[in-house]
Every structure is written in C-alpha cells, then in structure tokens.
Amino acid sequence: MNLDQMILESERALRRLTEATAALERLTATAESPSATATVDHTGRLLTLALAPRALRLDSATLAEEIARTIRAAQSDAASAADALLKDVLGEPASTGLTTLLADLDAAADAFTQARRTGQEAPPYGA
Secondary structure (H helix, E strand, O other), X not given: OOHHHHHHHHXXXXXXXXXXXXXXXXXXXXXXXXXXXXXXXXXXOEEEEEEOHHHHHOOHHHHHHHHXXXXXXXXXXXXXXXXXXXXXXXXXXXXXXXXXXXXXXXHHHHHHHHHHHHOOOOOOOOO
C-alpha cells in the first residue's frame, strides 16, 4: 500500500471512529420495573428515574432494591447496545474494535511520519 492509499485508509478509519463516537453519545437505554423506570446514557450514568405510584407502598429497603435492579438492567442494556453499535460501525465488538482501530491509526501515523522523514514511500499497510 502506498502513502496515498494509507492516507485514504486512515481518513476512512477516522470517519468511522467519528461516526461511532457520535452515535455512542446519543445512545440511551431504559429499563422498567413495576415501581420504577430508569434511563441511562452510554456510560451507564443515570439520566432519569421515575417512580410509579406503587413505589410509595413499598418499604424503603424493597424500593431501594427495585430501583437499583432497574438501573442495573438499563446499564446492561446500554452496554449491549454500545457493543452492537460499535460492532456495526467498526466490524468488531467494542472491546477489540476500538483497540484495533486505534492501533491501526497509530501504525499509519508512524509510517507516514517515517516516510516524510526519509522522503520514501510508506511501507505497505500492516507490514
């Protein structure tokens, strides 16, 4: 792969990463239980918590347990949705796709820098 091809591939990878980041920032997940509805963002941070009238009839320990369980369910759904989104965008699960993409971008940047220093064509991608 020549330098121009590496630049194009790097630009495509950066575009995919930008798209994935934007989609992740918009991602939310909601879980419901008989007494509560919780919505979290892509990081699992609680955005909203709504209590149903039934919640007022529960003792505090039972209500706290149900709220915590509902929030954990929303967080689990958000994590699954984030993995699915990144797999769609990057072609791999989030745990490996992002790491692989960042490593590829670093390698491309190193090859580009080396080629500019020496005035030579960049080595083939992945070499």
